[in-house]
C-alpha cells in the first residue's frame with residue numbers, strides 16, 4: 304500500500320539476477336543443497352558476511368561468530384533462549400519497534416521503556432530506571448522509528464553500562480546501509496572491546512523481505528553457548544537462497560546494488576519531502592534525518608495522529624501514527640510515511656493530495 308513502512312523498492316529488486324544466481328546453483332547438482340542445513344547457516348554466506356561487515360560496518364568478526372536466521376525476531380528469540388531467563392529485564396527504546404517488543408514480551412522478558420530524544424536512547428535515564436537490567440535493545444544508526452542516530456558519548460556510556468553490569472546490548476542495524484548525507488556511522492559493535500554487543504542485521508531492507516534471511520554476530524566468548532542452543536532448537540534456513548546470497552555478495556552484486564539503491568532512495572525521499580512541504584505544511588512538519596526508509600512528519604496542530612492515520616487508512620493509504628510506537632501514553636504526535644516505493648515526483652504529488660483529501664474529509 305502507498306506509504307507502507309519498511310518495504311524496499313519492489314520495482315528495483317534485482318530479480319533477473321537473482322533468478323540467474325539461483326539457477327546457477329541448481330545446475331551445480333550439489334547434494335549439499337538437498338540435505339539438512341547447518342543450523343548456524345551456510346558457511347560460504349557466513350564468510351561473505353564477515354568480509355562485508357568488516358569493510359562496511361567496521362566490525363571485525365569471523366564466520367564462526369555469525370549465525371544466519373530467518374529474520375530479526377528469530378535472532379532475538381535465539382538470544383533470549385541462550386542468554387536470558389524468564390523475568391530478566393531489558394531496556395527498550397520509547398518509542399520503539401513494536402514487533403520486537405511483542406516478541407520479547409512473549410519470551411518472558413520484562414521491558415522497561417527508555418525515552419529516545421534527539422541523541423538517541425537516554426542512557427542516564429536507563430541507568431536510573433533499570434540499572435541492573437540484563438539487556439538493552441537499541442537501533443543506534445537510525446533509531447526506529449524516529450531516525451535519529453545515537454551520539455558518540457551515548458554510545459560510550461551505553462557500552463560502559465553494559466561492562467559495569469555485565470549486561471548485553473542488542474544492536475539492531477536493520478537499515479544502516481541507507482544514509483544520504485554525512486559519513487557512514489560505524490556500527491556500535493565496532494566500539495565493543497569487551498564482547499557485550501550482539502549485532503543483528505537483516506536482508507529484508509537491502510534485498511527483499513520475502514527472502515526471510517537475517518544474521519546475528521555473537522561475541523567470541525558466546526559462540527559455544529549459541530552453538531548449543533542451535534544444536535537443540537535450531538532448524539537452519541533454506542540452503543538454496545543462502546548459497547545464492549553468498550554468491551550475490553562475493554561476486555560484488557551486493558555492493559553495486561546498495562550503491563544504486565542509495566541514489567534511488569535519496570531521490571524518492573526528496574519527492575515525498577517536497578510534496579508534503581508544498582501541500583501539507585499547515586498540518587505536518589517533516590524532520591529530515593540523515594538516513595532511513597521513511598519520513599517522520601510531526602503534527603503541527605492539535606490533531607491526533609491516530610485519527611489522521613485512520614482517515615488515511617480509509618482512503619487506502621498506509622501511514623502510521625507515531626504515538627502507537629510508544630508503550631506508554633505520549634503527547635508526541637506525528638506520522639510515519641514510507642517513500643521507497645514512490646517512483647516519481649508526479650506519484651508523490653498525487654499520493655500526498657489523496658492524503659490531504661482523506662484528512663479533510
Ligand SMILES: Cc1ncc(COP(=O)(O)O)c(C=O)c1O
Nearest residue numbers: 309374375400447477505507517
Ligand atoms: C526496527 C526493525 N528492525 C528489524 C527489522 C527486520 O525484521 P526482519 O528481519 O524480520 O524483516 C525491521 C523490519 O521492518 C525493523 O523495522
